[in-house]
Amino acid sequence: MIETKQFKDDLLNWFHKNKRQMPWRETSNPYYIWLSEVMLQQTQVNTVRPYYKAFIERFPTIESLSEANEEDVLKYWEGLGYYSRVRNFQEAVKEVHHSYHGVVPDNPDDFKKLKGVGPYTNAAVMSIVHNHPIPAVDGNVLRVWSRLTGNDSDIAAPKTKKLYEDELQPFVEEHSGDFNQAMMELGATICTPKKTLCIMCPVQKHCYAFANGIVEELPVKKKKIKKKTIDFNVLYITNRSGEILVRQRDTKLLNGMWEFPMFEADESIHSIEETLDAVIDIDQTPEFTTKHVFTHMTWNMNVYRAHTQKSEFDYPYKWIKKEEKDQLSFSTSMSKIFNQLNG
Numbered sequence: 001m002i003e004t005k006q007f008k009d010d011l012l013n014w015f016h017k018n019k020r021q022m023p024w025r026e027t028s029n030p031y032y033i034w035l036s037e038v039m040l041q042q043t044q045v046n047t048v049r050p051y052y053k054a055f056i057e058r059f060p061t062i063e064s065l066s067e068a069n070e071e072d073v074l075k076y077w078e079g080l081g082y083y084s085r086v087r088n089f090q091e092a093v094k095e096v097h098h099s100y101h102g103v104v105p106d107n108p109d110d111f112k113k114l115k116g117v118g119p120y121t122n123a124a125v126m127s128i129v130h131n132h133p134i135p136a137v138d139g140n141v142l143r144v145w146s147r148l149t150g151n152d153s154d155i156a157a158p159k160t161k162k163l164y165e166d167e168l169q170p171f172v173e174e175h176s177g178d179f180n181q182a183m184m185e186l187g188a189t190i191c192t193p194k195k196t197l198c199i200m201c202p203v204q205k206h207c208y209a210f211a212n213g214i215v216e217e218l219p220v221k222k223k224k225i226k227k228k229t230i231d232f233n234v235l236y237i238t239n240r241s242g243e244i245l246v247r248q249r250d251t252k253l254l255n256g257m258w259e260f261p262m263f264e265a266d267e268s269i270h271s272i273e274e275t276l277d278a279v280i281d282i283d284q285t286p287e288f289t290t291k292h293v294f295t296h297m298t299w300n301m302n303v304y305r306a307h308t309q310k311s312e313f314d315y316p317y318k319w320i321k322k323e324e325k326d327q328l329s330f331s332t333s334m335s336k337i338f339n340q341l342n343g
Helices: 004-018 029-041 045-058 064-065 071-076 084-099 120-131 139-149 158-172 178-191 269-276 322-327 332-341
Strands: 228-236 242-249 262-264 287-294 297-307 316-318
Touching: 004 158, 004 178, 029 045, 029 084, 045 071, 071 084, 084 262, 120 178, 139 158, 139 178, 158 178, 178 287, 228 287, 228 332, 287 332, 297 332, 316 322
Parallel strands: 228 297
Antiparallel strands: 228 242, 228 262, 242 316, 287 297
């Protein structure tokens, strides 16, 4: 059993001396801290830094984001991926603006009702901003606590997370914000998934896995089902004026983003021409092949140059000039395709 006070003292002393500099740690603004937590979901700190800075410069207040055009918001998220995060965030911010007079709720029960605010985001923001005693348990904390306690339960199981939250509750009764951040920092910098730095760990003497030589065996996580892979042909279609044909997605995945027309690889040219209602001259061989990896699937994309004489297309298609590309929101993979074809 880990001794609460000594463990917490050792951890917090280390955290206060060694925590990484992050812009969202230099503010008490709940809107900014909330934004950082949304951006950091599934995304590394160094990737988030420039996006965070640009986003708060463009949307510095609850009101400015609430009233912003979604296309503009998506543009400032372009490249971060998981676009449902920013859509949910803007919807939640609109509710804060209209229902809470522009003030982020300081009550966890109210905050967690906002769109996109799950248990982890609620715990992280409410503890960091207001020191509400709620343990924030993410992947880092699951790994750290599994090793510290020697628990070999599957960390992907909801009951394991609930158990860890219960066990961590005594540690967050005071200074919960610092404790939650310290646990996450420990997992991100010392108690990493591989090549752990146990020799530098401030809580090594409290660790069951270290004492018993089983650090590399924990945590236990059952393997996920293999990702689905789909093959696509991406058509970079131009007209006699050098304009490029693009399409706005209306599906759940990457909804609202713009892309070059893409079709499953086994779709015939006849079917493609029927869909576009146009005669398309497609090169025989692809320019190159690339991929877009999502959490649950992978797109393998063969990129072809193509040409058409058709001058007018109905929405969701439209012609754009090359210089207009940056005015629209494209996924990272589509931007890479554009850059490679125009490099």
